Amino acid sequence: MEPEGTNRVLQDVLTRPDNETCADCGNPEPDWASLTLGVFVCQACSLLHRSIPHISRVKSIRDTWEASEVEIMADLGNNAAQAKYEQNVPAFYYRPTHTDCKMLREQWIRAKYERNEFEFIEKQEPYTAGYREGFLWKRGRDNGQFLSRKFILSEREGALKYFNKQDARDPKAIMKIETLNATFQPAKIGNPCGLQITYLKDNSTRNIFVYHSDAKEMVDWFNAIRAARFHYLQVAFPGASNEELVPKLTRNFMKEGFMEKTGPKHTEGFKKRWFTMDDRRLMYFKDPLDAYARGEVFIGSKENSYTVLPGLPSTIQGHHWNHGITIVTPDRKFLFACETEAEQRDWIAAFQRVINRPMRPQEYAVEAHFKHKP
Numbered sequence: 001m002e003p004e005g006t007n008r009v010l011q012d013v014l015t016r017p018d019n020e021t022c023a024d025c026g027n028p029e030p031d032w033a034s035l036t037l038g039v040f041v042c043q044a045c046s047l048l049h050r051s052i053p054h055i056s057r058v059k060s061i062r063d064t065w066e067a068s069e070v071e072i073m074a075d076l077g078n079n080a081a082q083a084k085y086e087q088n089v090p091a092f093y094y095r096p097t098h099t100d101c102k103m104l105r106e107q108w109i110r111a112k113y114e115r116n117e118f119e120f121i122e123k124q125e126p127y128t129a130g131y132r133e134g135f136l137w138k139r140g141r142d143n144g145q146f147l148s149r150k151f152i153l154s155e156r157e158g159a160l161k162y163f164n165k166q167d168a169r170d171p172k173a174i175m176k177i178e179t180l181n182a183t184f185q186p187a188k189i190g191n192p193c194g195l196q197i198t199y200l201k202d203n204s205t206r207n208i209f210v211y212h213s214d215a216k217e218m219v220d221w222f223n224a225i226r227a228a229r230f231h232y233l234q235v236a237f238p239g240a241s242n243e244e245l246v247p248k249l250t251r252n253f254m255k256e257g258f259m260e261k262t263g264p265k266h267t268e269g270f271k272k273r274w275f276t277m278d279d280r281r282l283m284y285f286k287d288p289l290d291a292y293a294r295g296e297v298f299i300g301s302k303e304n305s306y307t308v309l310p311g312l313p314s315t316i317q318g319h320h321w322n323h324g325i326t327i328v329t330p331d332r333k334f335l336f337a338c339e340t341e342a343e344q345r346d347w348i349a350a351f352q353r354v355i356n357r358p359m360r361p362q363e364y365a366v367e368a369h370f371k372h373k374p
C-alpha cells in the first residue's frame with residue numbers, strides 16, 4: 001500500500017469512538033500511538049511513554065506508517081487496551097487527567113503498562129490492605145525542614161498517624177479519615193512528589209506537607225488514603241453508589257494564590273496573604289506552607305445571601321492592589337485585592353461557582369460552626 005493510502009486507513013482507525021481521546025489522560029484528539037501497546041495517546045502522555053522504552057514504542061500519527069503498523073493499531077486500540085490493562089482498577093483508585101501533575105500521570109502509565117497492577121490484584125496490596133506504614137519526609141511545622149517521620153494509616157482505627165521519634169509510643173498527631181484530604185502540590189512544596197494532607201482539628205484546618213523520594217511509594221500512600229476514605233464513606237452513607245462517593249475521596253483546591261485582604265473594620269490597611277479555596281472554605285495563610293490557616297471564610301449560596309462583586313466600596317482608602325473583590329455574607333463584607341485582572345477574574349469565577357450551587361444539609365452545619373478569625 002502507498003503511504004498515503006496507509007495513512008487514510010490510520011485516519012479511519014483514529015475516528016473510532018474509543019480512539020478519540022487519549023488512552024491515559026482522556027485528552028481529546030490524541031496524535032501519538034504506542035505501537036507495542038496498541039493505544040492512541042496525547043503528546044504529553046507520549047513523552048511519558050518514552051520513559052518506558054522497553055514497554056512502549058511511540059510514533060506520531062503524522063509520520064509515515066507501514067501497513068503492518070496500521071494493522072496493529074486497527075486490531076488493538078484504546079478499548080482493547082483498557083479491557084486488558086485496566087481490567088481491575090479499584091473504584092477508589094485515582095485516574096489522572098491531563099491537568100494533573102506529571103508524577104501522577106507518569107505513575108498511572110507505569111502502573112498500567114509496566115507494573116501491570118490492574119491485571120494482577122495481588123500487586124494492589126500496598127493500597128488495598130487497609131493498613132500501611134512507612135517513612136515519609138515531613139516538613140517541620142515551624143522551621144520548614146523536612147525530616148523523616150513514621151506514618152501509619154489504619155482503616156480499623158479510622159486514622160492516619162505520625163510519630164516524631166522512631167521509638168515513640170504515642171503518635172505526634174492523629175488525623176481522622178473522616179476529615180482528611182490529600183492533594184498533590186509539587187510546585188508549592190518544591191518536590192515532584194509533594195503531597196499536602198489537610199485535616200480538621202477542633203473545626204480548624206491543619207496542613208502537613210510530605211513527600212517520598214520514590215514516586216510509586218507516594219502514589220501508593222495517596223491511593224491508600226483514598227481507599228480508607230472510600231471505606232469510611234461507604235459506612236457513613238449506606239446505599240450511596242460508587243459514582244456518588246468517588247468524587248468525595250479527595251479534592252483538589254478550586255483556586256490558590258496571593259490576594260490582599262483587610263480586617264473586619266476595613267481601616268487597618270490591606271495585607272498580602274496566601275489564599276486557598278477548598279470547596280466552600282476560603283482559607284488564608286501568611287505563607288503557603290503554614291500549618292494553620294490564619295482565618296477562614298465560609299462561602300454559602302446565593303439563596304443564603306452570599307454575593308460576590310467585582311471592585312471595592314468607594315470609601316476604601318490606602319494603598320492596595322488594583323483589582324478588588326467584595327464578598328458579601330450575611331454577617332459582613334470581605335474585601336480582597338488582586339494583583340492582576342486575570343487573577344481577579346479567576347477568583348470571582350471560583351467564588352461564583354460555590355455561590356451558584358445550592359447548599360447541602362451538612363453544609364449548614366459547617367456554616368453554623370464556622371469561626372472566623374479576623
Ligand SMILES: [Zn+2]
Pocket residue numbers: 022023024025026027041042043044045046098
Ligand atoms: Zn494523555
